[in-house]
């Protein structure tokens with residue numbers, strides 16, 4: 001385990017004794033113009049530029065071209081709100097995920113994978129499109145994926161793939177109807193339920209009894225075993241777990257009762273940070289708030305209140321045990337069908353999750369536990385076993401990568417870059433900086449507008465008010481090499497004034513290059529509030 005991982009574990013508190021321890025559609029001219037002028041040069045290093053100009057997905061012709069002429073099957077397993085380190089292969093202190101670990105052992109684990117907006121629907125739309133939220137337009141959890149917007153499933157379907165979506169779609173709350181790009185469709189309205197969800201099974205709506213994770217796995221296995229008429233297939237399997245309300249299946253419900261869990265170290269080290277983080281502590285998204293219903297009386301800053309927090313973490317984690325079983329089941333099905341090694345298996349999460357770091361729960365902010373995601377790819381024709389890829393890869397990179405391995409028509413004018421060169425072992429040209437964006441939500445008034453830049457070493461975050469005037473929250477600056485837990489905000493230290501100017505300029509450049517300036521509707525930050533969100537949208 002590397003040093004960063006070790007520090008991360010320590011920060012999570014497990015080693016402690018536990019006591020106090022308007023939908024904007026993509027329209028041609030504006031996007032095409034900014035893309036042509038700025039996009040390529042801005043997102044990645046200039047060395048990659050020439051390759052990208054030739055067309056995304058064929059960026060760097062280095063290493064063996066194992067996939068040439070081959071059209072592999074693709075299985076993309078997407079979990080909801082799973083932290084990057086909630087897998088034993090990423091160093092989790094007690095959770096065992098042997099089936100997910102096997103994918104990593106036999107493929108590549110991306111140790112530094114991130115989302116460009118840490119929120120379910122915006123991130124899912126970025127996975128599908130290769131675009132930032134400011135451009136695909138899915139800026140909150142109530143907006144659906146634009147029906148006229150290209151996506152990697154549509155590209156694969158157009159190129160002859162048999163395509164299926166099974167499980168949680170989570171874009172467009174009240175609509176469970178079939179979306180473009182899929183031949184086969186099983187989903188449900190909104191969040192679904194851990195038990196007995198009402199699914200739309202290719203137009204037939206019915207309650208399917210059983211635990212969600214296993215129900216969608218059964219559907220997935222049935223479809224995998226069906227006749228694809230000689231075509232390669234794409235399956236996207238969307239899990240509900242480990243999203244709230246954390247409900248493990250009965251056999252795992254008490255798995256972690258004996259694990260001692262406390263608030264992490266960083267929950268108590270808020271000095272030097274902007275005040276909104278302190279303000280968040282007692283809210284729906286803070287460790288002293290109701291923590292998704294695990295605490296009935298709140299706010300609770302007492303030492304005894306940690307019991308609720310521990311149960312919240314235990315339940316969250318136990319739902320992932322079932323996901324791991326699901327991964328094993330799908331793996332076995334592919335093996336039985338004799339297509340395992342001709343299938344690209346991708347395992348990812350749609351955003352991270354705070355489990356107490358900086359006094360936070362939920363996600364949305366740009367600190368590491370929120371933006372980091374699990375990302376594993378198994379495809380032995382391209383990826384050597386036991387690969388650990390350190391470069392910073394983003395959710396917007398998946399679409400161009402899968403379009404490339406499928407030899408489908410490249411997605412045009414997108415922000416993401418194919419990570420196929422990294423899988424081949426060529427890391428000579430890759431991005432070293434990237435841009436993060438989040439817009440304040442009135443329905444969840446616990447996180448301000450966020451605009452930030454992360455480099456391989458530094459992170460700079462600022463919090464625009466939304467009116468174009470000066471920021472009203474203190475910014476944050478972290479040296480991630482020295483301080484991976486983001487305990488020491490360096491923004492007030494005059495020693496780093498030059499670094500702040502440099503990162504601020506880089507952030508401005510990235511915002512301009514990735515459509516951020518065209519996002520004219522940044523909401524006004526109405527402040528951190530104690531009010532709970534409407535029950536229907538929790």
Ligand SMILES: [Ca+2]
Nearest residue numbers: 080081120350
């Ligand atoms: Ca999510």
